[in-house]
Amino acid sequence: MATDGIKIIDGDLARDTYDGIMDLYDSGASVKVIRDEMPFTKEDLGSDTDFYHEIFVTAYALAFWELGELTPEVLAEVKRVIDLQAGVAVWTQEADAATGKKRQQALTRLYQKISLPNLKPRKRKRYRLITHFFFQAGDVLAFRVQDGTYRAVICVAVTQYRGQCTYDLVPTTYQGSVAPTLDALASCGIVGRKIGSGYSPDVTLEHQPGVDILWQYAHPKTNFFFGLCYYLVTHPDMLALKEKFEKVGVLPIKEAFRKTGSYGYESSFDRFESIFSNLEEHMARFEQESYPVALLREHE
Numbered sequence: 001m002a003t004d005g006i007k008i009i010d011g012d013l014a015r016d017t018y019d020g021i022m023d024l025y026d027s028g029a030s031v032k033v034i035r036d037e038m039p040f041t042k043e044d045l046g047s048d049t050d051f052y053h054e055i056f057v058t059a060y061a062l063a064f065w066e067l068g069e070l071t072p073e074v075l076a077e078v079k080r081v082i083d084l085q086a087g088v089a090v091w092t093q094e095a096d097a098a099t100g101k102k103r104q105q106a107l108t109r110l111y112q113k114i115s116l117p118n119l120k121p122r123k124r125k126r127y128r129l130i131t132h133f134f135f136q137a138g139d140v141l142a143f144r145v146q147d148g149t150y151r152a153v154i155c156v157a158v159t160q161y162r163g164q165c166t167y168d169l170v171p172t173t174y175q176g177s178v179a180p181t182l183d184a185l186a187s188c189g190i191v192g193r194k195i196g197s198g199y200s201p202d203v204t205l206e207h208q209p210g211v212d213i214l215w216q217y218a219h220p221k222t223n224f225f226f227g228l229c230y231y232l233v234t235h236p237d238m239l240a241l242k243e244k245f246e247k248v249g250v251l252p253i254k255e256a257f258r259k260t261g262s263y264g265y266e267s268s269f270d271r272f273e274s275i276f277s278n279l280e281e282h283m284a285r286f287e288q289e290s291y292p293v294a295l296l297r298e299h300e
Contacts, residue, residue, distance in 0.1 A: 006091060006103040008110050013052060014059040021063040023162075026125045031069050040074060050086035057081050058110055065114040068121030075114060082107045127163035130235055134242045135167055138252035141245040142179040143272065150179050151276040154190065156228060156253050165235040168263075170228045170253075171279060173290050182249040186297065189290025190253075191283060193261035194218065195225035209256050213295050227261025228253070229288050231275075237267045244269050252298040262286065 005011065009018050017038070024034045040060060061078045064070045087107070092100030135141065139155040153169040173189040174180045180188075197204040201223040205212055211226050218224065233241060266272065275282050283289065 006099060006106055008058050008062055008106055011055065013055045017056055017059040018063045021060070021067075022122075025067060025122075026127070028124070031067065040077075050081075050084060051090045054081045054084070054087045058107065061114055062110060065118050066122045068118045070114055070118070078111060078114065082111055125162075127160075129160055130165040133158055133165075134235075134238050135245070135247065136250075138250045139247050140180070140182065140185060140249045140251050141169070142174075142248045143244050143246065143269075145273045145276055147277075148177075150174070150176050151272075151279075152180050152185060152188075152248070153231070154251055154253065156230070156258055159232075166232040166265075167235070167238050169231045169233060169266075171231065171276070172293060173279065175279075179246060179248050182251055185249075185251060186294045188293055190293045190296055191229045191279075191288050192226055192257075192291055193229060193288050195227050195259070195261060197223055197225050199223075208259065210254065211256070214291055217289075217291060225259065226257060226291070227259040228257065229261050229286075230263040231266045231272075232263055233266055241269055244272075251293070253296050254298045257296045262288070 009015060021034055021038050024037055025031075029037070038060070057074075057077055058081070061070060061074050064074060085104070088100045088104045091103045135155045135158070137155060137157050140152055141155060142150050142152045144150055152172045152174040154172060155167050156170050157168040159166050159168055171191040172185060173191070174185055176184070199207070201212070201215075204223050204225060208225050211224075214226050215221055215223055
């Protein structure tokens with residue numbers, strides 16, 4: 001399915017559009033600057049242009065209505081795309097008539113809502129930033145599982161977004177009776193996945209410099225983007241988990257290779273034990289692969 005649900009803000013394109021506008025607004029940007037940065041056009045919609053255009057237009061309109069800045073031109077385009085019923089047709093075809101009807105109802109409710117002036121425009125939000133971190137980007141964290149052996153993850157980044165702070169951990173394939181040294185870790189793998197590229201190898205390299213060193217590990221050999229498999233732990237959850245982890249060194253990953261291949265949130269140490277008790281099986285189930293840490297690490 002091309003989008004995650006029939007709601008107005010559902011799926012990557014709608015969320016990226018809506019959040020992009022709100023992030024600029026909350027950062028203090030004027031409405032003029034937001035419109036310049038997020039113009040009311042979307043060129044890279046690919047196939048099913050009418051369907052994706054509907055998603056973009058409706059998310060864009062909802063955001064600006066919430067700011068009290070919806071223009072008649074945008075409202076008119078919302079009416080046009082709703083009448084076109086591209087989204088209803090796609091949902092009817094790919095799901096069923098009932099789902100198509102639900103999409104139509106969501107669009108109708110949206111138009112009724114934004115056709116009226118917003119008397120209470122959204123205020124800018126100020127998010128609290130965490131300043132005291134338990135771990136830092138590049139930290140190698142070792143931990144023991146139930147059989148007493150050690151495993152290791154790399155805290156590739158510490159991310160703060162919209163008031164949420166996460167420690168972005170990526171598994172390594174290290175397994176041993178003692179905590180790993182950096183030299184031992186450098187000979188292990190780090191968990192990532194291939195991301196399909198519709199570009200030529202040269203263009204793919206322009207977008208992700210250095211990724212060609214990983215292509216030799218593909219079967220069959222092909223050009224692709226590379227992304228890490230992140231396991232995110234929020235700052236409050238890490239408060240309860242931090243004693244389980246032992247920092248054994250610092251091993252930064254090259255910026256070009258920090259792209260997201262997949263991610264999920266983990267809130268308990270039981271989950272880490274479950275994943276790492278049979279990491280190979282877990283990787284196979286989620287189509288993950290290991291690539292040499294030595295190729296991805298940032299060298300001083």
